Amino acid sequence: MSLAHRIIPCLDTDGDRVVKGVNFVGLRDAGDPVALAARYNAEGADELVVLDIAASRDRRPTFLETIRRVAAELAIPLTAGGGIRTLEDGRAVVRAGADKVTVNTAAVERPALISELSREFGAQAVVLAIDAKRSGDHWDVMVRGGRESASRDALEWARLAVAAGAGEILLTSVDRDGTQSGFDVALTAAISRAVTVPVIASGGAKLPEHFVEIFQQGAADAALAASIFHDEVQSIRTLKEFLAASGVEVRLPC
Amino acid sequence: MKVTILDYGAGNVPSVERALQRMGAESLRTSSPDCISGAQALLLPGVGHYAALVRALDEKNLRAPLVGAIRSGVPFLGICLGLQVLFKSSEEASQLQGLNLLPGIVNALPPGVKLPHMGWNQVKKKRESSLLAGIDAGAYFYFAHSYAALDSNGATAATCSHGAEFAAVIEQQNIYAVQFHPEKSGDSGARVLQNFLRLAA
Numbered sequence: 001m002s003l004a005h006r007i008i009p010c011l012d013t014d015g016d017r018v019v020k021g022v023n024f025v026g027l028r029d030a031g032d033p034v035a036l037a038a039r040y041n042a043e044g045a046d047e048l049v050v051l052d053i054a055a056s057r058d059r060r061p062t063f064l065e066t067i068r069r070v071a072a073e074l075a076i077p078l079t080a081g082g083g084i085r086t087l088e089d090g091r092a093v094v095r096a097g098a099d100k101v102t103v104n105t106a107a108v109e110r111p112a113l114i115s116e117l118s119r120e121f122g123a124q125a126v127v128l129a130i131d132a133k134r135s136g137d138h139w140d141v142m143v144r145g146g147r148e149s150a151s152r153d154a155l156e157w158a159r160l161a162v163a164a165g166a167g168e169i170l171l172t173s174v175d176r177d178g179t180q181s182g183f184d185v186a187l188t189a190a191i192s193r194a195v196t197v198p199v200i201a202s203g204g205a206k207l208p209e210h211f212v213e214i215f216q217q218g219a220a221d222a223a224l225a226a227s228i229f230h231d232e233v234q235s236i237r238t239l240k241e242f243l244a245a246s247g248v249e250v251r252l253p254c
Numbered sequence: 255m256k257v258t259i260l261d262y263g264a265g266n267v268p269s270v271e272r273a274l275q276r277m278g279a280e281s282l283r284t285s286s287p288d289c290i291s292g293a294q295a296l297l298l299p300g301v302g303h304y305a306a307l308v309r310a311l312d313e314k315n316l317r318a319p320l321v322g323a324i325r326s327g328v329p330f331l332g333i334c335l336g337l338q339v340l341f342k343s344s345e346e347a348s349q350l351q352g353l354n355l356l357p358g359i360v361n362a363l364p365p366g367v368k369l370p371h372m373g374w375n376q377v378k379k380k381r382e383s384s385l386l387a388g389i390d391a392g393a394y395f396y397f398a399h400s401y402a403a404l405d406s407n408g409a410t411a412a413t414c415s416h417g418a419e420f421a422a423v424i425e426q427q428n429i430y431a432v433q434f435h436p437e438k439s440g441d442s443g444a445r446v447l448q449n450f451l452r453l454a455a
Contacts (some may be wrong), residue, residue, distance in 0.1 A: 003416060004374040004394055041440075046374055046396075072272060077396060077438045097268055099301070099398075099438065122302035124370040124398040167370050198368045221368060251374040251394040253440075 004251040005215045005243070006046035006222035007236055008200060009229045011036060011070070013082075014054045015062045020227045030230045033066050038073040040229065043236040044253025047077045049102070049170070049224060053145070055083025064096045071097025079127055079170075087116045094121060102170055104129040105143040108150045108157070111164050118165025123197075128166035130154055132187055133174040139187055146174040154187070155194045162195045169199045170224065176204030180228070183210055188218035200224050206233065208242040215248045255455050256280045258293035260320070262310035266437070270299045270333070273437035277444060279451050290319040295454035296328055299437070300335025304360070304401065305347035307335050321353055324429060329454035331447075332431035334399060337424060340431055346401045355429060358405035367417035370400045375414050375434075377422040383411040385423055385430055385449050393442040395422070395434035402433060 011018045011033050018030040030036075037048055050070055052063040060083070067080050080093040081102030090101040101121065107113045107128060117126045131146040132139040132154040139154035150157075158169055171191050173184035183201045192199040198221035201214045205225040214220045228234045240250045257274060261267045261283040274281045281297075282289065290296065298320075300307055311317045324330045338344055341352050344360035352360070363369055374394040379386060395414075402420035403410075414422035414433065424431040430450055436443035 002375070003368075003371070006373050071269070075273065075276075075438065075440045075444060077398070077435075099266060099269070120302070120306075123400065124372060125301060168372060196365070196369055198370075198372050221373065 002249060003221075004046070004249050005220070006200070007211070007240060007250070008047045008049055008222055008224040009036075009040045009045050009236070010049040010051065010202070010224050010226040012051050012053045012226060013063065013066055014052075015059050016066050018230065019053065020230065030227065034069045034073055036230065037070040040236060041074050041076055044240055044251070045076060045236050046222070046251060047079060048074060049079045050098075051080070051102070052082030060092075064092055067093055067096035067098055081127070081129065086113070087120065090117045090121070094125070100125045100127050100168070102127040102129045104131065107161065108141060108143050108152065111160065114161055114164040114166050118167070123165050123167030126166050127168045127170050127200075128158070128161040129170040129172065130158060130191070131172045131174050132191075134187070139190070142174050146172070146177065155190060158191050158195050162197050166197065168197050169195060171199055171201055173203040177202075179204050180206035182206070183214040183218060183220070183223065185213060185218040188214060188220050192219035192221070198222065208234065208239050211239060211243060212246045212248055215243070255294050255451070256282055257295045257297050257451070257454070258289060259283045260290065260296065260298045260316065261285050262307060262314060262316065266299055266301050269437045270297065273444065273447055277448055277451065285314050285316065287315050287319040290316060290323055293323060293328055296320070296323060296330045297333070298330070298336035298339070299333045300339070301398070302335065303346065304335060304338060304344045305350055307339055308347065308350045308352065311339075317353070321355065324353075324355060327428050329428045329450070330430060331450045332424075333437070334433060334435060337421070337431035337433050338401060338403065340424070340429065341403055344401055356407070356409050356424070356426065358403060358407055360401050361404045362401055363420070364417045369417075370398055371402075371416040372398045374439075375416065377412040377414045377434075379412045380410055383423055384425060384453055385432065385446050386412060387449050389442050389445050395432075395436070395439040395442060397434045399433060
């Protein structure tokens with residue numbers, strides 16, 4: 001009896017539609033967020049993440065409405081983010097129905113944002129998203145959708161963010177994202193060992209074996225994927241059955 | 255029967271409301287002392303910091319009516335912080351007084367495991383549990399917390415373990431409380447809420 005490893009589908013949204021693309025390039029429509037959320041909730045997803053990848057100010061009301069409609073479908077936790085720059089932005093997504101807020105670029109630029117959110121909502125509600133890219137013998141933190149280096153070491157940033165009040169890390173490997181060649185085991189294991197909070201691995205998943213590997217060798221507490229679930233390359237149910245058969249503790253849907 | 259949800263400003267009230275709606279239960283959210291005193295059943299949801307909850311209860315003058323209603327036998331369900339506040343105090347804000355309806359204090363979960371304790375975990379029954387009636391022994395519930403009631407006492411109906419064993423389900427007369435989030439725990443969580451509604455009816 002112990003904590004189950006979590007499988008988390010991610011909806012990258014632009015306004016009221018789910019979109020997908022490699023490194024934010026060549027976005028394609030991938031469906032209705034509300035319908036996908038209902039499907040994943042029923043299939044046994046452990047949580048859901050909704051990201052506003054456009055994160056433009058004028059479309060924020062549409063995104064908040066998407067959070068409200070998605071939250072109404074869920075009996076599991078919901079994390080929302082994308083373009084969260086202020087405490088007020090965080091409040092808006094929580095009020096719309098998110099249980100956790102995820103921050104990325106704005107937190108790198110102003111780490112106090114993490115403490116502000118953590119004081120108001122508790123550490124369990126603050127998810128720091130780190131986009132990391134291999135650079136020689138370490139990993140660089142990338143910002144602005146993985147396009148720009150923040151010239152900061154990912155392990156150092158993770159430790160600092162946890163000290164500031166982040167309760168979880170959503171770690172995306174920029175090198176693996178969109179490649180479907182498997183999660184970045186070395187990166188995830190390094191971050192997971194560097195911090196005391198749970199780590200969600202993201203980027204590169206395709207096969208069920210990739211998930212076994214990231215839990216058993218990558219020390220991930222949860223694993224996130226998007227298009228393989230949207231395209232039904234993987235069903236959450238069969239993935240979890242595979243994980244259970246491989247000795248990974250998961251919550252099997254009824 | 256109507257469930258009165260204490261809305262002290264920081265809880266995840268909408269999630270709880272939606273969960274109750276899904277099972278056809280009527281609910282009313284309130285921060286009015288009078289509505290609490292006249293409630294048929296009370297629900298105290300909670301996320302965030304212990305101090306925020308305790309301060310809000312005091313600032314809104316909800317402590318006395320809440321304690322009064324619980325002492326007079328109104329069925330009460332506390333969720334997460336709503337469980338922790340039943341005790342005398344919490345290490346998260348040791349200068350503040352809890353509701354002191356249960357003996358003991360709330361402790362920080364010990365280091366050595368990933369904290370917060372976040373995700374789906376199983377519970378172990380200590381005795382017959384009305385809240386867990388009809389739920390499989392292996393069922394998972396969603397937890398998200400760093401503090402817990404480690405002191406096992408007679409009120410604990412089921413425990414969970416993460417670094418240490420702690421109270422996951424509390425049942426004492428009309429006082430019911432869970433450390434996990436039933437409103438976020440899928441079908442097994444819905445069943446816990448249904449069981450509470452049945453007990454409160």
